[in-house]
Amino acid sequence: MLDRFRLDGKVAIVTGASSGLGVAFARGLAEAGADVVIGARRADRLEKTRRLVEETGRRCLAVPADVAKPEDCDALAAAAVEELGGVDVLINNAGLGTAVPALRETPAEFRQVVEVNLMGAYWMAQACARVMRPGSSIVNIGSVLAETTAGLPQAAYTASKAALTGLTRDLAQQWTGRRGIRVNCLEPGFFASEMTDQYQPGYLERVVESRVVMRRPGDAAELVAAAVFLASEASSYITGVVLPVDGGLLLT
Numbered sequence: 001m002l003d004r005f006r007l008d009g010k011v012a013i014v015t016g017a018s019s020g021l022g023v024a025f026a027r028g029l030a031e032a033g034a035d036v037v038i039g040a041r042r043a044d045r046l047e048k049t050r051r052l053v054e055e056t057g058r059r060c061l062a063v064p065a066d067v068a069k070p071e072d073c074d075a076l077a078a079a080a081v082e083e084l085g086g087v088d089v090l091i092n093n094a095g096l097g098t099a100v101p102a103l104r105e106t107p108a109e110f111r112q113v114v115e116v117n118l119m120g121a122y123w124m125a126q127a128c129a130r131v132m133r134p135g136s137s138i139v140n141i142g143s144v145l146a147e148t149t150a151g152l153p154q155a156a157y158t159a160s161k162a163a164l165t166g167l168t169r170d171l172a173q174q175w176t177g178r179r180g181i182r183v184n185c186l187e188p189g190f191f192a193s194e195m196t197d198q199y200q201p202g203y204l205e206r207v208v209e210s211r212v213v214m215r216r217p218g219d220a221a222e223l224v225a226a227a228v229f230l231a232s233e234a235s236s237y238i239t240g241v242v243l244p245v246d247g248g249l250l251l252t
């Protein structure tokens with residue numbers, strides 16, 4: 001049974017892999033056997049991720065890319081095909097989290113979040129679906145904030161992540177039957193990263209204590225395990241689903 005979770009011989013793309021959860025996804029998919037293409041805007045930091053991935057013995061290609069630019073998404077998918085022979089898995093992880101009161105949020109601020117979290121995920125999905133083989137898997141990284149609120153003013157972030165769940169379902173119904181590409185979405189609860197480092201002191205602890213049934217933030221490995229499941233044959237009969245990985249936050 002455990003062989004169904006292996007990704008040997010597969011090529012996975014992880015966006016936003018220069019920090020936080022993206023680094024953990026890249027390393028975890030490589031540990032499961034995949035060669036990994038990592039994309040993000042900060043080339044110097046991608047190098048660190050590349051070294052971490054290569055420690056597993058798998059190949060890793062680092063490609064500077066801004067997912068808000070469709071041409072960068074096409075270039076990322078093309079590099080995977082040219083250098084590693086194809087694309088089997090996409091982890092749409094790149095994301096921007098901002099907290100701005102709605103009456104002060106500017107059109108530029110709102111657009112920037114939607115252009116990365118929603119449109120960037122769509123451009124990447126399109127670029128990959130054009131070259132993916134049957135049996136491939138797209139995993140969108142959403143957020144529990146698509147389903148609830150947690151006390152911060154995050155209209156753009158929340159709206160972009162809620163829209164990502166709709167995008168997940170629509171692409172799943174368009175591509176799974178016709179092209180053999182499954183599309184699913186993970187909704188992380190709270191995991192320590194550069195995004196959560198931006199919080200006011202004490203915020204994370206308060207949310208975890210009052211909302212998370214398990215009374216602790218998640219460990220990145222707990223999210224990566226769910227991504228490996230959705231990326232692999234272990235979930236071969238699952239498409240169009242939205243899976244919270246949140247320690248029970250959505251129960252409260």
Ligand SMILES: NC(=O)C1=CN([C@@H]2O[C@H](COP(=O)(O)OP(=O)(O)OC[C@H]3O[C@@H](n4cnc5c(N)ncnc54)[C@H](O)[C@@H]3O)[C@@H](O)[C@H]2O)C=CC1
Pocket residue numbers: 015016017018019020021022039040041042065066067068092093094095096097116120141142143144187188189190191192193194195196
């Ligand atoms: N850390 C958490 O508790 C949670 C995180 N998430 C989601 O997980 C994903 C990863 O976030 P974290 O690792 O926590 O934060 P992070 O801020 O460490 O990572 C986000 C990554 O996306 C990259 N990125 C941003 N804009 C980009 C663009 N235009 N093109 C390419 N890359 C871009 C950043 O450079 C960074 O490497 C995000 O989609 C976030 O919304 C969702 C729920 C909770």
Ligand SMILES: O=C(O)C(=O)C[C@H](O)C(=O)CO
Pocket residue numbers: 096097098099142143144145152154157188189190191195196198199
């Ligand atoms: O999506 C979540 O849940 C997060 O923890 C992300 C943060 O709320 C965020 O966007 C920080 O500014």
